Amino acid sequence: MTAFDPAAILPDELLERFRSRAAQVDRDNVFPEDDLADLTDAGYLGILVPTSLGGAGWGLAEASLLQQRLAAAAPATALAVNMHLVWTGVAKVLADRGIDTLRFVQEGAVAGEVYAFGISEAGNDLVLFGSDTAAVPTGDGGYAFTGTKIFTSLGPVWTRLGLHGLDTTDPDHPKLVYAFVDRDDAVVTRDDWDTLGMRGTQSRTTELHGAVAPADRVVRIVDPGPNPDPIVFGIFSVFEVLLASVYTGVARRALDLAVDTAKSRRSKKTGLAYSDDPDIRWRIAEMALAYDGMLPQLAALSADVDAQADHGALWFAKLSGLKHRAVVVAKQIVDEAMLVAGGSSYFTRSELSRLYRDVLAGMFHPSDPESAHSTVAAAWLGPVAT
CATH class of the missing domain: 2.40.110.10 (Butyryl-CoA Dehydrogenase, subunit A, domain 2)
Structure with missing residues (x-):
């Protein structure tokens, strides 16, 4: 396995192509087929497939970084391909635990199947x-x-x-x-x-x-119901980590846009750049503080899945909490970025306007806020008495 370099797999010029298409894809309400073709050509469908089967051989920790990078350019493309990566990720989780029943998923992904x-x-x-x-x-x-x-x-x-x-x-x-x-x-x-x-x-x-x-x-x-079977853990862990990665990528893009706006706009009243305005500086600092808090959590939990760490009964609470926090933080950051950018961000032509709409989807993915809080409460307090 060669050293991991996200920019080598998703170079800037490829991401700019994705970003240049995203507004039209959103406006026309169509699937970004050109993005998928480019990702397929780049071997992206096989990033979680072992090298022995023709894939890139990366783990969930590397996939998380790649999905953050992709989502910062084209959130919908990243969220769509997430679902394919969930199954290749589950195949990896099971294979790491000696269960080879999803090898056909790994082989299919390398051959161009879309799951x-x-x-x-x-x-x-x-x-x-x-x-x-x-x-x-x-x-x-x-x-x-x-x-x-x-x-x-x-x-x-x-x-x-x-x-x-x-x-x-x-x-x-x-x-x-x-x-x-x-x-x-x-x-x-x-x-x-x-x-x-x-x-x-x-x-x-x-x-x-x-x-x-x-x-x-x-x-x-x-058996139906709460189940320790590896496929349940595999689906839940990969799904939550990759979802959190996508919305963390959206947050990063909103933060970058806010910073660019603050540096490029100038107050008519004071003559100062917005980047020198204390209120704007405080708002962007709040965004950056919130964003920075997500990165170590994502890195640690994705690495723990790869390493088969033992969090016991807290696994599901940690994973649902990770996804919930990522979405809440991303929504907060996009909200703040809209305020930094001002009224122009309210127009549909604004990228921030699209990010504002995109980030709302995060609340509807499992674990939703109610489910996340219920899971965490059960982990710390035990089940509700009946």
Whole structure:
């Protein structure tokens, strides 16, 4: 493995191409296919795949830095590719623990397969602990899935969908089935993504009408409910770290834009540059203090996942807290950047205006504020007495 250099994988000129496209992608409400093509050519889909399988061989800590860098240029592109990286990251987490059932995901990523994340369902606040999608055994070790998944990023372009469903063949002992299906006639992707922000993710609703995962694509069967199974930890850990990375990248871009604005604007009243105004200096310092606090947390927890550190019962509290703090801090920083930039940032042509809309999406990803607080409270106080 060579020394890690984020700028070598995502050079400035490539990021500027992404940034130059982002406003039009948002305005037209389309998927950034040119961005995906550039990322594919750069080997980005395989950054978490071991070198022995043709990938870059990086860990979650390196992927976090790359996603921060990408999100600072094109948040929606970063959030969309996040979902592909979740599955390659889960494959790595499992492989690090001696479970090789997702090797086909690693091989597929290197070959150009694009993996989507089919877990979210309307009204299902159990998330990883339950599913309203029916998983029916096909009799040969495979499963047929029928149900509706929401927020399926990469909607127009994914080639394989990782998902879960509930097998109730034995109603007294239901099982959650994790598997992968191909894009075929049994899968319908609705063209229904028309949102306030993160429009380029094209996180469309996905209908499953008996979509079949063959036996060799059924990767895990577990009991519903809170579960220590490695796939649950793998999904939760990679998902939360990479989400936190994207919104930390958004925060960095907003901070940079605020600094640039403060240096370039001059007060008519005082004649001073905004960068010399004590109120502006205090506001930017607050932004930088908040941003700096996120970096060591991201670095430490992503490295701990890679190193298989043992946080015991606190793992889920730490991960949900990381994601929650990243989104709250990012939103705070974007808010402050808007005030530094002044009224011009309120126009849709402003990049800050787009970041302001994009950052709001963070509150809706698991763990949402309620779930994060519930998880942390349970870790420190124990479960609620019944």
